[in-house]
Amino acid sequence: xxxxxxxxxxxxxxxxxxxxxxxxxxxxxxxxxxxxxxxxxxxxxxxxxxxxxxxxxxxxxxxxxxxxxxxxxxxxxxxxxxxxxxxxxxxxxxxxxxxxxxxxxxxxxxxxxxxxxxxxxxxxxxxxxxxxxxxxxxxxxxxxxxxxxxxxxxxxxxxxxxxxxxxxxxxxxxxxxxxxxxxxxxxxxxxxxxxxxxxxxxxxxxxxxxxxxxxxxxxxxxxxxxxxxxxxxxxxxxxxxxxxxxxxxxxxxxxxxxxxxxxxxxxxxxxxxxxxxxxxxxxxxxxxxxxxxxxxxxxxxxxxxxxxxxxxxxxxxxxxxxxxxxxxxx
Amino acid sequence: xxxxxxxxxxxxxxxxxxxxxxxxxxxxxxxxxxxxxxxxxxxxxxxxxxxxxxxxxxxxxxxxxxxxxxxxxxxxxxxxxxxxxxxxxxxxxxxxxxxxxxxxxxxxxxxxxxxxxxxxxxxxxxxxxxxxxxxxxxxxxxxxxxxxxxxxxxxxxxxxxxxxxxxxxxxxxxxxxxxxxxxxxxxxxxxxxxxxxxxxxxxxxxxxxxxxxxxxxxxxxxxxxxxxxxxxxxxxxxxxxxxxxxxxxxxxxxxxxxxxxxxxxxxxxxxxxxxxxxxxxxxxxxxxxxxxxxxxxxxxxxxxxxxxxxxxxxxxxxxxxxxxxxxx
Numbered sequence: 001x002x003x004x005x006x007x008x009x010x011x012x013x014x015x016x017x018x019x020x021x022x023x024x025x026x027x028x029x030x031x032x033x034x035x036x037x038x039x040x041x042x043x044x045x046x047x048x049x050x051x052x053x054x055x056x057x058x059x060x061x062x063x064x065x066x067x068x069x070x071x072x073x074x075x076x077x078x079x080x081x082x083x084x085x086x087x088x089x090x091x092x093x094x095x096x097x098x099x100x101x102x103x104x105x106x107x108x109x110x111x112x113x114x115x116x117x118x119x120x121x122x123x124x125x126x127x128x129x130x131x132x133x134x135x136x137x138x139x140x141x142x143x144x145x146x147x148x149x150x151x152x153x154x155x156x157x158x159x160x161x162x163x164x165x166x167x168x169x170x171x172x173x174x175x176x177x178x179x180x181x182x183x184x185x186x187x188x189x190x191x192x193x194x195x196x197x198x199x200x201x202x203x204x205x206x207x208x209x210x211x212x213x214x215x216x217x218x219x220x221x222x223x224x225x226x227x228x229x230x231x232x233x234x235x236x237x238x239x240x241x242x243x244x245x246x247x248x249x250x251x252x253x254x255x256x257x258x259x260x261x262x263x264x265x266x267x268x269x270x271x272x273x274x275x276x277x278x279x280x281x282x283x284x285x286x287x288x289x290x291x292x293x294x295x296x297x298x299x300x301x302x303x304x305x306x307x308x309x310x311x312x313x314x315x316x317x318x319x320x321x322x323x324x325x326x327x328x329x330x
Numbered sequence: 331x332x333x334x335x336x337x338x339x340x341x342x343x344x345x346x347x348x349x350x351x352x353x354x355x356x357x358x359x360x361x362x363x364x365x366x367x368x369x370x371x372x373x374x375x376x377x378x379x380x381x382x383x384x385x386x387x388x389x390x391x392x393x394x395x396x397x398x399x400x401x402x403x404x405x406x407x408x409x410x411x412x413x414x415x416x417x418x419x420x421x422x423x424x425x426x427x428x429x430x431x432x433x434x435x436x437x438x439x440x441x442x443x444x445x446x447x448x449x450x451x452x453x454x455x456x457x458x459x460x461x462x463x464x465x466x467x468x469x470x471x472x473x474x475x476x477x478x479x480x481x482x483x484x485x486x487x488x489x490x491x492x493x494x495x496x497x498x499x500x501x502x503x504x505x506x507x508x509x510x511x512x513x514x515x516x517x518x519x520x521x522x523x524x525x526x527x528x529x530x531x532x533x534x535x536x537x538x539x540x541x542x543x544x545x546x547x548x549x550x551x552x553x554x555x556x557x558x559x560x561x562x563x564x565x566x567x568x569x570x571x572x573x574x575x576x577x578x579x580x581x582x583x584x585x586x587x588x589x590x591x592x593x594x595x596x597x598x599x600x601x602x603x604x605x606x607x608x609x610x611x612x613x614x615x616x617x618x619x620x621x622x623x624x625x626x627x628x629x630x631x632x633x634x635x636x637x638x639x640x641x642x643x644x645x646x647x648x649x650x651x652x653x654x655x656x657x658x
Contacts, residue, residue: 013422015413026420070419088418093511095425095467097418266412266427267471302413302425 002278002287002317003060005257007212007234008072008132008180009297010050010065011306020045022067043068047117048124053307055127058314061176062129064121066297071098072134072180073142080161081108086144092182092215094264094300101143103154109161112168119172130210131174133162135181136197137190142183152193159197163205170207178210178234182296185216191224198229210234214259214296219246226252236295237277238262244277248284256285259295261313266305274316282320292317333613333650334604334643335386337583339537339559340457340503341623342376342391343632352396369394370445377449383636387501387617388454390446392625398459398505399426399467406486407433412469426468428479434486437493444497456494456502458487460536461526462519466508477518484525495532503535504555510541516549524554535559535583539622543569548576559583561621564590567603573610582611585621586642587635592627594634600642605649613650618643 013023025042028034050065069075077085082105088097114131121129136158140151148154166177179201184194202209210232211225217240218225225233232255237244239262247256260277261269274292282290292313298306344352351368354360376391395401403409403426410429414422439456447454461483465476473479491502504526509519527534537559543550550558562569562585586603587595604618618639624632 011414012416013414023420023422030420090511093466095417095508265471266469299416302415304413 002282002320003291004058004314004317005061005130005291005293006054006059006063006310007214007259007263007294007297008063008066008178009069009299010054010063010067011299011301011303012046012050012065012067014303016303018049020049022046044120047120051121051124051129054310055125057307057310058318059310060127061291062121062125062127063132064117064129066132066299068117071096073101073139074099075113076134076139076158076161076165077101079110079113079165081110082106082147083143089142096300098142101139103143103145103147105147107154107157107161109164113165115165115168115172118169118174122173128175130176130178131169132178132180132212133165135179135184135194135211136162136201137187137194138181138183141187141190151190155190155193155197156200159200162197162201163203166201166205166207166209170205174207176208176210176232177205178212179230180212180214182213182215185213185218185221188220191221195224195228202229208232210255210257212257217243219243222246223250226250231255232257232291234259234291234293238295239264244281248281251285255289255291256281257291257293259293261292261294261309263294263296263298263309264300266301268305268308269312269316271312271316271319274312275319278316278320287321332386332647334647335617336640336643337385337387337455337617337619338380338389338636339583339585339589339619339621339623340389340392340455340505341395341625342379342389342393343625343627343629344393345372345375345629348372348393366394373442373446374449377446377454379633380636381450381452383633384640385636386452388446388450388452389457390442390454392457392623394442397423399464400424402438402459402464403468405434405436405438407431407435408472408482409468426464428465428468428470428472428482430472432479432482432486434489438490440490440493440497443494443499447498453500455535456491456497456499456532458490458494458502458504460504460506460509460519461487461522462515463506463508466511476515480518480522481525484522488526491526491530491532495530499532501533501535502530503537503559505537506553507538507541509536509538509550509553510543510546513542513545513549516546520552520554527554533557537583537622539585543572547572551576551579555580557581557583557617559585559617559619561585561589562607563595563600563603564588564621567606570606570610578611578615581615581617583617583619584611586618587620587639589620589622589624590626592631594631595638597638597641597645600638601645604642604646608646 029039054062085099086102091098136155139158140155208231211230212234234257236259355365372393380388408430410427412425415425464483465479534555535557536555539561
């Protein structure tokens with residue numbers, strides 16, 4: 001059976017009226033009009049809503065939507081001794097910003113960054129929830145390193161901290177941990193370092209790991225990626241259709257997550273076209289190790305569009321799983 | 331023309347009364363006409379401020395614009411607006427969507443240009459957002475490729491530039507802050523800018539910021555504009571090291587004030603920055619301005635920063651006018 005998942009982020013606010021208006025509550029909290037505990041409840045209610053919307057759309061492996069996150073890196077930065085969040089920079093080729101980590105001393109993990117929200121999501125869900133962490137190559141690439149002054153040493157130090165985070169997530173019951181490496185495609189020289197880092201992160205941690213790549217092309221490093229010590233590899237085949245051929249010609253040994261819905265454009269994919277692509281991949285790779293997902297986090301889209309796209313993805317997968325004959329007839 | 335002419339990048343802070351009026355208008359509690367009257371009032375104040383400071387090339391301050399892409403998208407045919415999309419933290423915006431053939435039913439900036447130019451004898455720049463940035467900062471549901479979208483925007487921006495030139499603008503600035511986000515697309519951005527500027531007789535400028543300049547330099551020098559407006563202050567003039575690797579072949583508007591910092595720079599640090607720039611650039615090449623638009627500053631900060639810029643420029647101008655031995 002082909003399954004569906006998301007990459008991570010999900011719209012926190014909506015043009016529709018929602019029971020909890022997180023945007024307004026954050027403003028009220030800034031002005032001191034509501035208490036910390038009220039904001040905390042708003043966050044938790046929003047995570048629960050995001051989980052419910054994924055389940056209703058038919059997503060199999062959920063995320064917490066990264067509802068509390070301002071960007072991929074900052075939650076980890078806050079929990080690292082030796083690092084602080086610096087100024088805003090553009091997040092890859094998106095009109096979106098992130099705070100770049102500034103490294104001032106030896107990195108030490110102070111405690112879990114993502115476990116609390118994993119627990120909130122898991123408690124609200126009837127399906128499994130995947131935890132998501134920034135990859136060490138991406139983190140080190142985007143950091144301002146005033147301490148190690150050595151890319152490899154910084155990346156390995158980040159990997160050490162991520163290992164502790166992964167252990168905490170596994171102890172909390174997370175069945176999957178996804179490591180996001182959007183920068184890796186742009187740093188082919190770091191691919192062996194990335195492998196070493198993943199070995200550090202995953203060593204002895206009893207859960208499944210996925211590696212997510214997006215934004216940058218990975219064709220140059222694909223042969224190395226497919227032998228990485230992970231249980232699943234996520235690849236963008238929407239923005240970069242030629243990467244599907246790479247996977248089909250030389251599949252990785254584990255699970256494959258095809259990013260086949262565009263998380264950065266509002267144009268809605270056609271269900272049948274999506275289903276044909278997935279069917280072709282399933283024939284070649286076997287449906288049981290194949291996943292379909294958007295090609296990046298859905299927070300680049302307005303809420304209503306994100307919901308439509310998620311539903312479209314699930315419909316296409318249902319068509320492949322349930323009605324192969326009908327599709328062939330088209 | 332005086333050496334080291336001074337200008338600004340485009341936007342000025344909106345006075346409090348205008349911010350309040352925009353909110354009321356958005357809630358349908360103030361008419362379009364009442365808002366426009368306040369926009370004109372604020373524009374007069376922005377022009378008066380620039381004249382008082384002694385700036386050489388003025389801007390209208392963009393009192394009537396919210397976002398630099400939405401302002402144009404709202405006036406173009408073939409464009410719609412998305413729901414809320416997050417930019418950072420708790421800040422959201424409505425991103426334009428290309429939903430059909432992009433057409434310009436009427437001029438978009440000419441009336442404001444004429445109004446602002448009518449208030450001063452100094453030249454006022456015409457201000458446009460470039461085709462690459464319009465594309466990069468919009469969703470696209472219509473054109474088959476990014477290049478098609480970029481070239482469609484180039485067409486309407488070209489029309490607008492021609493209208494501005496006809497209306498008497500001596501300077502037209504076509505901003506491309508998104509330019510460095512995908513270095514492999516630089517050739518398309520250059521081709522689109524050719525469509526916008528080829529054959530124009532005005533001085534053309536392009537501003538870009540928050541970019542990864544090393545990834546597009548010196549290729550960026552092929553962008554067909556007379557002047558590139560670049561930030562220097564907020565990254566300690568790293569740009570100058572880049573210019574040492576390959577000579578800068580255009581005019582430059584050099585950003586010497588950090589537009590996103592509340593702190594008002596000292597005259598000495600700004601003058602030192604200009605002097606540093608003059609070690610790798612000829613004085614005739616250089617216009618001096620802030621790094622970026624000033625709309626995120628308070629009115630007082632903007633005035634304070636620009637006063638420092640003017641004082642520093644006057645100091646360096648005097649040095650340049652002295653006998654050669656004094657100039658390092």
